[in-house]
Amino acid sequence: MHLSRCNSCRVDSGCFVVYDRPNFMGNQVFLKRGEYSDFQRMGSMMGMMGPAMMDSIRSCRMVPMHRGQFRMRIYERENFGGQSHELMDDCESLQDRYHMSDCQSCNVMDGHWLMFEQANYRGRMIYVRPGEYRSLREMGMMNQTRISSIRRIMEMC
Structure with missing residues (x-):
């Protein structure tokens, strides 16, 4: 303080x-x-x-430490629009796995996740916990940030 x-x-x-x-x-x-x-x-x-x-x-x-399954639905556009996919494990490249060039909104059902602007969990990141995120751009990040890879937080915290 x-x-x-x-x-x-x-x-x-x-x-x-x-x-x-x-x-x-x-x-x-x-x-x-x-x-x-x-x-x-x-x-x-x-x-x-x-x-x-x-x-x-x-x-x-x-x-917080999370025990149990991990589930997140990602969307190509803000307000849950465009192409969508459900994740239950790490994704080192949204482009390679889903042919998605970006993720602009998501609904985290279970677990805590890190979303990265570059493939292979590199660059700036966003932490998301259970809840709805209508616009990842509005989470205090720079406007040009894109999401290219996503990883579960599985460390024993």
């Missing part, structure tokens, strides 16, 4: 998503147990360049 900037942290247990803007908005990074000494360096290593680079933590959210 009294920090003006947070550039590093240590996770002793659990999993967290940290954000570069208040109120769980902006660029996100998934953290599990370990030390994170320099967010600027880490942002560069993850392929985040320019305005996407995370140089400070402004808010964070704990990711």
Whole structure:
């Protein structure tokens, strides 16, 4: 509450998503147990360049452990429009598996997921938990972000 900037942290247990803007908005990074000494360096290593680079933590959210199945329905367009597919496991390339060039909305029925802008779980990411997401663009990300791969959060958090 009294920090003006947070550039590093240590996770002793659990999993967290940290954000570069208040109120769980902006660029996100998934953290599990370990030390994170320099967010600027880490942002560069993850392929985040320019305005996407995370140089400070402004808010964070704990990711609860999920036991059970994972289910998510993804949609090509906002407001659950266009082509749709149901996922129950990781997808390293939406283009290769479903011939979908992007995912703009989704309904998460079970589990917690990470959605990435590039194939093979690279680039900027969005954390989604059970609920409806009519517009992934409105989650505090840059307008040009696209979703190209999706992974379940299965770590023992």
